[in-house]
Amino acid sequence: MARRNTPADLSAAIIGLIGTRGPQSRADLARALDVSAAAVTNLTRQLLADGVLTSVGTSSSGGGRPATLLDIRQGRRRALGVKVTPNHLFMAEVDLTGDPAQAVSVDLDTRAPDALDVIAETIADYAAPNSDLLLGVGMAVPGTVDGGVVTSPGMGWQRVDVARLVRQRVGLPVVIDNNVNALAIAGQLYGRPGLGPDSLLITIGFGIGAAIVSRGQLFRGAFGGAGEFGHIWVDPHGEPCACGLSGCLETLVSDDALARRAQETGAIPDGGSKDDLNEAARAGEQRALEVFATAGFHLGAAVSSLVHVLDPGEVHVSGEGVDVWEFWEPSFMKALRAHLPAHRRDLRVTVDDWAEDAWAHGAASLVFASPFSSSRNNTVDEVRDLLRTPQQ
Numbered sequence: 001m002a003r004r005n006t007p008a009d010l011s012a013a014i015i016g017l018i019g020t021r022g023p024q025s026r027a028d029l030a031r032a033l034d035v036s037a038a039a040v041t042n043l044t045r046q047l048l049a050d051g052v053l054t055s056v057g058t059s060s061s062g063g064g065r066p067a068t069l070l071d072i073r074q075g076r077r078r079a080l081g082v083k084v085t086p087n088h089l090f091m092a093e094v095d096l097t098g099d100p101a102q103a104v105s106v107d108l109d110t111r112a113p114d115a116l117d118v119i120a121e122t123i124a125d126y127a128a129p130n131s132d133l134l135l136g137v138g139m140a141v142p143g144t145v146d147g148g149v150v151t152s153p154g155m156g157w158q159r160v161d162v163a164r165l166v167r168q169r170v171g172l173p174v175v176i177d178n179n180v181n182a183l184a185i186a187g188q189l190y191g192r193p194g195l196g197p198d199s200l201l202i203t204i205g206f207g208i209g210a211a212i213v214s215r216g217q218l219f220r221g222a223f224g225g226a227g228e229f230g231h232i233w234v235d236p237h238g239e240p241c242a243c244g245l246s247g248c249l250e251t252l253v254s255d256d257a258l259a260r261r262a263q264e265t266g267a268i269p270d271g272g273s274k275d276d277l278n279e280a281a282r283a284g285e286q287r288a289l290e291v292f293a294t295a296g297f298h299l300g301a302a303v304s305s306l307v308h309v310l311d312p313g314e315v316h317v318s319g320e321g322v323d324v325w326e327f328w329e330p331s332f333m334k335a336l337r338a339h340l341p342a343h344r345r346d347l348r349v350t351v352d353d354w355a356e357d358a359w360a361h362g363a364a365s366l367v368f369a370s371p372f373s374s375s376r377n378n379t380v381d382e383v384r385d386l387l388r389t390p391q392q
Contacts, residue, residue: 009371010035011043012384015052016371018072019096019387020189023056025067044070052388072096077387080127080137080172081364083179084162085206086110086155089119091126092357093134094364098190100357111156119162120169127170135386136173136379137166138366140182140359142207146224148176148379153243154207163379173382175366179203180227182362183318184211184218185369200312202229202303203319204328208250212310230254234302249302253295255321262291281327292327299328300335307340307347318352325351 013033018024021032026044030037047053054073058066081100083090087110092103106122109115127134139162143152148163167174177185180203187195195201201211208230212219220226230250231243238247251257255274262268267287268276280288303315317325329351337345355361370383 009381009384010039011047012371012387014040014043014047015072015387016096016368018053018070019077020098020368022097023069023071025059025069027067029070047388050388077135078130078133079135079364079367080123081360081362082123082137082139083359083363084110084119084139084141084155086142089122090360091123092360092364093130094361094368096135096368098186098361098365098368100361100364103357103360110152116160116162116165120166123166124169124171127172131170131172134172136175136367136370136383137170138182138363138368139163139166139174139176140179140363140366141176142179142209144223144225144228145177145181148174150176167379173367173370173379173386175370175379175383177366178209178211178224178227179359179362180209180211181218181220182366183358184213186362186365187316188213188216188218189365189369195316196313198311198313199316200303200306200310200314201316201318202299204253204299204317204321205319206255208254208299209319210306212312214310229302229306232302232305234298249298252298258291258295261294262288265291267291278324281324289327292324293331296328296331297335300332301339303332304336304339307336307344312347314348314350316350316352318354318358320354322351322354 014029017029017032026040027037030040044053051073053070056069056071059069077096078093081092081094088108089106090103092100094100104126108118123137127137141150141152142154143150143157148161150157150160150162163174163176180201183203184195184201195213197213197216199213203209210227210229212227231241231245231248233247234249235247235252239251240246241248241251259272259274259277262277263270263272265287267280267285277288277291281292340347367383370380371387373380
């Protein structure tokens with residue numbers, strides 16, 4: 001996990017790396033953080049004296065002197081990962097190693113007048129029993145995040161300072177980002193999914209999103225809005241989108257769009273859901289299969305445009321919608337290849353398995369990534385201070 005920019009607080013980065021990757025030798029730490037072995041030795045000496053780290057044996061040797069392995073001395077710290085959608089909160093405590101506890105889903109309406117208060121109080125109540133173990137709260141939201149301020153048409157939010165409100169109620173650092181960016185950060189920390197240094201992560205499901213990794217860095221754009229892939233214009237005669245525009249990709253390939261199309265074609269009954277469409281396709285219903293084939297074509301053609309602009313080394317597809325990827329794949333791959341020049345048609349496309357707790361894991365990773373940041377702000381500094389403090 002080599003960094004192009006040295007973390008502003010190297011001691012916190014050392015603890016974070018051991019926490020996310022397991023016991024490490026000093027040489028391993030120096031290589032991964034791209035710093036001198038002397039710097040690591042000096043800092044780990046102090047962390048051992050402070051009781052933050054402990055020696056846990058030695059690594060296997062290729063003939064030289066075995067290297068001492070360092071680990072976190074006491075129980076591993078956690079973060080509370082929160083995924084916010086227009087109709088529910090999805091929360092789980094996640095261990096620093098990336099293992100989530102049992103997740104909890106809470107229904108809500110983000111457009112309700114008291115929605116922000118309900119969100120803050122719900123998170124505060126959930127965090128309270130283990131607040132002394134938590135490094136902070138990571139929040140993943142659909143929309144644009146600029147300095148903790150969220151704009152999300154799908155949730156009815158326009159420049160809402162959610163991070164500040166939740167911070168006031170919970171009393172812990174709050175790190176907030178776009179939900180697909182959060183997945184990409186988790187991929188960089190834990191290798192799940194294994195994003196390369198120049199990668200494109202596409203998610204399909206309730207919404208359509210993208211995260212852009214360039215030269216090992218997540219690209220957010222000037223105002224935090226990079227990756228709003230679902231709102232590119234693809235249909236000049238398209239339907240209105242929740243974002244206020246018309247003809248967006250989401251109006252063709254999101255879960256709601258697919259269910260609506262399936263009802264129109266008679267693939268599922270009126271009032272049927274995306275789950276009903278999935279079942280119809282699994283049963284071999286031809287009209288249901290055609291809905292997915294059309295969606296796969298639109299998605300593949302749209303992704304090809306991103307490939308032309310960004311020139312990624314690989315494309316990953318994830319999100320709730322990949323549970324029936326076999327119905328998308330033939331037309332997706334055909335459209336993608338057909339719209340790429342010959343020398344890019346061997347572009348690697350990886351479909352990453354989706355687990356129910358993936359969003360919460362991604363959200364928690366926003367907190368765990370703080371020690372590796374080259375920037376300084378109050379939230380990042382708070383996480384670093386908590387990480388350096390031995391647990392009682």
